[in-house]
Amino acid sequence: MSEAKGHPPVFAIHLTSSATDGTRVLAVGAEGPLSADLTDEVAELCRTADDPGRAGAVQVLPRPLRTPARVVVVGVGAADPAGWRAAGAAAVRAARSDEKLQVVVPPQTSPEAVRALAEGAWLAGYRYRDAPDGPRSAEVDLITDDAGHAPALDRARALAQAVWWARDLTNAPASIKNPPWFADQVVAEAATRPGLTVTVRGPDELAAEGFGGILAVGGGSATPPRLVELSWRPDGATRHVVLVGKGVTFDTGGISIKPRESMKLMRKDMGGAAAVLGATFAAADLGLPVRITTLAPLAENAVSGSAFRPGDVITHYDGTTSESTNSDAEGRLVLADALGYAVARLDPDVVVDVATLTGANAVALGKGMAALYSHDDDLAAALTAAGDAAGERMWRLPLPEDYLEYLHSDIADRHSSPARGAASVVAALYLREFLGDRVDRWAHLDMSAPSWADASDGDLTKGATGWGVRTLVAWLGALGR
Structure with missing residues (x-):
């Protein structure tokens, strides 16, 4: 030795x-x-x-x-x-x-x-x-003594590298991690893999195409927002999956500013975007036979004279409007644009969004588990099984129709942040409103709590966990079989 x-x-x-x-x-x-x-x-x-x-x-x-x-x-x-x-x-x-x-x-x-x-x-x-x-x-x-283990090690390496990438970006300090920088990291990483293409929309393109939610959330920052679209189109793929990840590179809470303790770790508020992008890189490395389009709306929610205000009405990509009375409920606004775009333009078979969306997720399920929302029993079961196999647990929560009254607004199509309870559930219902005819082929993963580890434990290291990469790769692998 x-x-x-x-x-x-x-x-x-x-x-x-x-x-x-x-x-x-x-x-x-x-x-x-x-x-x-x-x-x-x-x-x-x-x-x-x-x-x-x-x-x-x-x-x-x-x-x-x-x-x-x-x-x-x-x-x-x-x-x-x-x-x-x-x-x-x-x-x-x-x-x-x-x-x-x-x-x-x-x-x-x-x-x-x-x-x-x-x-x-x-x-x-x-x-x-x-x-x-x-x-x-x-x-x-x-x-x-068995050379036949090489493919298994190659798979483990591809998965680990994707998780490392997601952890690296999530751990990176907000002093360097702004939307343009994040988009550049995606472009550079995609360039190392044949078969991946990237489109990055800047503020001019976002304004021209009507991405009002992304522009509103990013409007108070000195570094303007981006929308990253990463595509993997293998030959022979028969299923088209759209992955959407929340990419708020830092969240002050905006005008509805967070308390100091709540703001300290808000560099992790782009963990959903890092997860869906990392999973797409792993899918390309592994040659998974599933077409994937990954959307990462990137914005910094800052406080300035140009920041959006509580009470503003925002027009989204699909033409509908949201009244926002809490600028700290910003993640759903950027996701709404991306989901509306996915349904209108991409013709997906399945849509899955992953987001560090609500602290209420942790209140309900603790630090080690994400909340899963879906009307599709088969999709929910498949994602849960993939999470169990990957060591990333989740629990399915309901989407009760009577809670839709919480989204009522007198001045817009919907209210983005009601003052009443069931915060994680109502946030999921809000996102659901942008799915159109794909509402029965959609799942939402609220993973704010498990996106960060307070201490090293098992295969998690202190800091960003890269939660979601392994689950999505396991699910995509099963979907392609």
Whole structure:
């Protein structure tokens, strides 16, 4: 085994656990590279440990003056993809920064298990790229005797890179992350992938075509808004999916200004746009046979003399109007334009929007779960299943018709931000009004809470999570089969 930076490597092996007739069975799951003595040491360590086979559980065996100098034993639980992903993440976290992690892949390990293991390791090892030459993740070597794992590793790499990209953009400070900068990042990233095309609309084009919601939200900023349209059109695709992501690069709340504590993390308010764009990049890397058009309305909601005001009436792309009495309910205004454009111009089979839309999402479901809204039972089930497989949970909430009265306005077609309750539900109902004849082929994911992690946990690192990339790629992959 090689060494990194003059330090002995750390060696990770996996442990499964199961119960048969009430007896705990522990099996050290690596052979070949490990000596019999080392296998015995690991077995003795685990014999006295508390549930060492639990997914993500870590046992560390120090071996001073020997090689390997440390052995990390990680549990994979039931050895399903979630367990392998947890094991990969746990192994990376157990390694010190100056250690090169070598992970033994046991014989007969399935490609799906290898993919999940690598995905967990790459995601947990993510580091925000605050310097161009900085390391992108912890260094990990997978040791396997099966060359057939290469496609699984390629898939894990494509997915991890897309999540990294989404995390990088979401973590980036608002001092550099304005709408023109964001659009430039998309153009540069798309240029590295054949088959992707990008159109960027600036303020003149937005005004000429009637994108009143995007222009209103971005009107108070010194950096004008953009609408990014990213297209993936593979040969033979029979389904056309439109993805829409909220891209508010910083949200002060506008004239309805936020309290200081509520504003500190508002650089993450473009997490939905980062997720749908990252998922599209991964779809192109993986060659998924689904046509995708991704819309990212980008604006900075700032305070100035040109900012839109509470009580203003805004005319959207589809010609309908919204009365806005709260300029801090800005995300739905930019999404409304993009959704109206998607229905009128793009002829989608399915529309899915992803947005850090409401704090009420966290009140209802906590930090770890997104809210899902859809009238399409099959679409809702497919997205939920994809989220479960990806480790990104969601819960379906209702769209009650009697709540439409909350959207009544005396001076416009609808009210964008009623003062009464059910904030996440009413926001979803507001968006629904722009779907036209696609209303039964639409889903909305309110993911404000899970878009950010307050601490590193599992395959999440502190900061932006890139929530939604993995779910969308899993769903698009199933849709293309």
